[in-house]
Amino acid sequence: MGEKQEGFKSKELRRGAKRLLQRDLELTRVREELEQKIKELEAAKEREMVLRIREIAKATDIKRKVEELEKKTKELKDARRALLNILEDVDEARKKAEEERNKTLAIIANLTDGLLVFDSDNRISLVNSRAEEILGVRFEEIEGESISGLGRLPLLRPIAQLVKEKGRVFREEVKLHENLILEVTTTLITREKEKIGSLLVLHDITREKRIERMKTEFVSVAAHQLRTPLSAIKWSLGMILAEDMGPLTEEQKAFLQKTYNSNERMINLVNDLLDVARIEEGRYIYKPVFCDLTKICQAVINSHKAIINRKKIKFEFKKPKEKLPQIKLDEEKISLAIQNLLENAIRYTPPGGKVVVSLKRKKREIEFSVKDTGIGIPKEQQSRLFTKFFRGTNAVRMETEGTGLGLFIAKNIIESHRGRIWVESEENKGSVFHFSLPIGLTSSYRK
């Protein structure tokens, strides 16, 4: 083999080395590829793992959530059932309320009294059929109007006027025409102290008024008819007593005098009844003129001096320190009121007792009072003292005579003069009757 062989061999080697190198390179590349793949696979696996883990986590969460949801659904179902129950109840309550409302509306509609309801802005929000009938309007015509706006309707004018004058709450008689007299009452409607409107109630009192007038007229006529024969008796007895018909024995005189006195009592009773009838007819106070109350008092006292002395009662008149201003009075009626109070004091005070009349100025008023040491008035009866025909039980025991009209008349006289009358009294100790009259009032008096 020589050189040639030698050459061949190294050629071969070189070729082999080259191949080896190539393979090595190849292997490295493959290895790298594989490693890369493994890396990729590992990354993929890792991702998959994470996903799985996530999925597993999700699944657990969902389960929990499902459980929660199921629980909630159950709760909801329960709630729904409960709600349905409530709804049923509410529905029933609503039905009931509606029924109640209809019933109330029916009651209002069928009330025999007229009813007008105003809302908190004083606008008409309801009128029942009786009110429509009385006033001759339909609710639709006046819905939402204010009371002053209603003055345009002739029948509502006096009522609107009243509301304007008297404010929101009052009770008054209103004569709309000859055959329709109403008692109009207004009241506030409040809920938890909050004003939510007002009511105007129209109560028809035409019939009551007619009966009352008939009664008063009857009393008036009867009393007038009684006066004529009573006058005849009085005059006859008076003349016989004056011995105009010939001389009388002492006994005859005494009896006739008693008869005369009884007749006087009868006349007084009839006069009282007539006064009451006139008070009720509303034509009692007549033409007030400026008077001196001290003088009037003195005159009434003077005419009772004799009886005061006869009963041995101590008497005192405490005159005012200053001269009182004159005030507008119906002198005759005020005298009568003073007389009624003074006579009571004298009558119900036992002999040896004391009666004090006093007159004084108190700011814008003149106050009269008569104080006695008489039988007094039981506490529980004092509130009825000024009512018609009332007499205290102890007064009746002491004096069977008496009509129970004197204080009623006195009260009416004083109140007609815009005054006040009141009493302080204690049984078995005595009474003080007071009245006060305003000074300087020239406005119209109640007739």
Added chain:
Amino acid sequence: MAKKVLIVEDEEILLGLLQKRLKREGYDVLLARNGEEGLKMMRKGSPDLVLLDIVMPKMNGFQVMEEMNKDNQLKKIPVIIISNSGQPVEIDKAQRLGARDWLIKTEFDPEEVLKKVDKQIGK
């Protein structure tokens, strides 16, 4: 000559009593039982004074006074009203029609009537 008083009053007993009392005092007394009769008596008997009731049949006291006011002669005769009710409205009206005085039946005795008559046409 005695003064003449005409009493116009429908209540017989009061009429009788007044007549008796006035006669005893020396007055001449004429009687009438209603307004119409009263006016007739005034014209016929020319009294010096009239005692006049208000509520009477035929013609009441106010109507009588209205008639008197239309007559120049009768207008001069003083009138005293004898009222039953004594209501201020009534008295006021009588005074406006010219009544000189008035009295309320239940409050006066014939004695007091006499005083009022004396005061008007005293002897």
